[in-house]
Amino acid sequence: MVPTVNEMPHWLTKRAFLTPEREAISDGYRMWTFQELHERAEALAQKLAGFGVKSGDRVALLLYNHMEYAAFIHGLSFLGAVAVPLNTRLAPVEWAWQVTDAEAKVWVFDESFAQTVQAITLETKTLCLSRAEVEAASASGGETSLLERIQMDDPATIMYTSGTTGRPKGVILTYGNHWWSAIGSVLNLGLQTDDKWLACVPLFHMSGLSILMRNVIYGIAVEVQAQFDPAEANRAICERHVTLISVVSNMATRMLDELGEHVYPDRFRCMLMGGGPAPRPLLERCKAKGVPVFQTYGMTETASQSVTLAPEDSLAKLGSAGKPLFPGELSIREGERELSPGEEGEIAVRGPHVTPGYWRRPEATQQAIQEGWLYTGDIGYVDQDGYLYVLDRRSDLILSGGENVYPAEVEAALLSHPAVAEAGVVGEPHDRWGEVPVAFVVLRAGEELVEEVLIQHCRERLARYKVPVRIIQTNHLPRNASNKLLRRKLKARLVQEEKRR
Incomplete structure (x- = not known):
């Protein structure tokens, strides 16, 4: 059969051929070389085939961060099966719903989840297997032909969104989506043969899974950490030759706190910061420290990055997420109308890295994707030079007296106070103004909350309507597995606060 432009040799097979001992x-x-990763992935493919997994089947993965995760992801690709990564921090009923919704044929889980999984009654005929069972199983006898080529339009993964409203949606991502995301990133960040990417974000999230894709496509090393620890992340950079890392702003803050007076080595060339607008005080702190931080903007639906700041613009465009990567496009829109530079509106993106749609959700797909444009639900603007500035989630926007209040802007003002370690801002209903901002703060060790001091601090930096009417001290802010702030949970906490008052 003559190959088409829509297919290519299997990524891991090609990589193991090109650089087997790397x-x-x-x-x-x-440590595994690419040859060892290839052998393990093929072996797992044969074992999964023995359990009846075939092309098109969905296989749910409830696994922690470890090297075997990569072997399972690539093993499934040798069968043409679709990986469905599950968030390890969800409740059992949430796992059951996602496995059922995905119509998963097999559910593979780490041993620590065994009792919980076995206690869940599924509506489907999903076969539940511990990772140890799969690894110890006999292969299918070598009779299963493993895929030698990848079809770019075929689904590779289904990743469920966090579900800010209603049930989460399964985002279908094709091999082409993952490929173009990786290519767009490398054309911006560049590539060095001694690059090493630190994966201390969850592999079941897009930020983590995308690292495993780049790993094979680029032929670079990846270090996987079981969970994020700022001291261990700094050691990996300073002692184990890590050159790139993916973080969100809270992770970066903790790393800088732990780093103290020390600095990172010159070989460390990229701290890729996503997960929402980064507070300006943090960016200024990174700049003063010489940390090579590049803001980025993306989502599950765009297979990770869609917009990233080019290295040469990191200082001149402080606070910007950058320009769209190759071959993506960016537009700020109000409905079908494209807005002019400086006008705030909904961020829309399109390109071969954008999902074809949501699993079994045709209405949601039609609503989100119109004429090729993915309407993200995020608010932002582009400047005269085409650089994107992300303001906030549309769902988190506070409308106070007819004025837009972006929580991220208020949080940045609070974080510029030396006593504040973390901040989260949400809207509270108000009879006159519609909504007013209320802030939750986590203080640094040894500090005490003086509410009026922090409010005055905000008055000096923000318009009057943006200043929090109340500041609530808390020991922690709710975050998801990627350390993103969950403002919807702060709103629920605010309701409880009101009841207590």
Whole structure:
């Protein structure tokens, strides 16, 4: 059969042929070369085939961060099966719903989840297998033909969104989506043969999974950490030659706190910061420290990055997420109308990295994707030079007296006070103004809350309507597994506060 432009050799097979002895993946204790990763992935493919997994089947993965995660992802691709990564922090009923919704044929989980999974009654005939069962199983006898080529339009993964409203939606991502996301990123950040990417974000999230894709496509090493620890992340950069890392702003803050008076080595060339608008005080702190931080903007629906700040613009365009990567496009829109530079509106993106749609959700797909444009639900603007500035989620926007209040802007003002370690801002209903901002803060060790001091601090930096009417001290802010702030949970907490008052 003559190959078409819509297919290519299997990524891991090609990579193992090109650089078999090059380091592929490690965890600080073990290391596999690309040849070893290839062999493990093929072996898992044969074993999964023995359990009846075939092309098009969905396989749910409830796994922690470890090297074997990569082997399962690539093993499924050798069968043409679709990986459905599950968030390890969800409640059992949420896992059950996603497995059922995806119509997963097999559910593979780490041993620590065994009792919980076995206690869940599924509506489907999903086969539940521990990772140890799969790894110990006999292969299918070598009779299963593993895929030698990848079809770019075929689904590779289904990743469920966090579900800010209603049930989460399964985002279908094709091999082409993952490929173009990786290519767009490398054309912006560049590539060095000694690059090493630190994966201390969850592999079941887009930020983590995309690292495993780049790993094979680029032929660079990845170090996987079981969970984020700022001291261990800094050691990986300073002692184990990590050159790139993906973080959100809260992770970066903790790393800088732990780093203290020290600095990162010159070989460390990229701290890719996503997960929402980064507070300006943090960016200024990184700039003063010489940390190579590049803001980025993306989402599950865009297979990770869609917009990233080019290295040469990191200082001149402080606070910007950058320009769209190759070959993506960006537009600020109000309905079908494209807005002019400086006008605030909904961020829309399109390109081959954008999802074809949501699993079994034709109405949601039609609503989100119109004429090729994915309407993100985020608010932002572009400047005269075409650089994107992300303001906030449309769902988090506070409308006070007819004025827009962006929580991220108020949070940045609070974080510029030396006593504040973390801040989260939400809207509270108000009879006169519609909504008013209320802030939750986590203080640094040894600090005490003086509410009026922080309010005055905000008055000096914000328009009057943006200043929080109340500041509530808390020991922690609700975050998801990628350390993104969950403002919807702060709103629920605010309701409880009101009841207590």
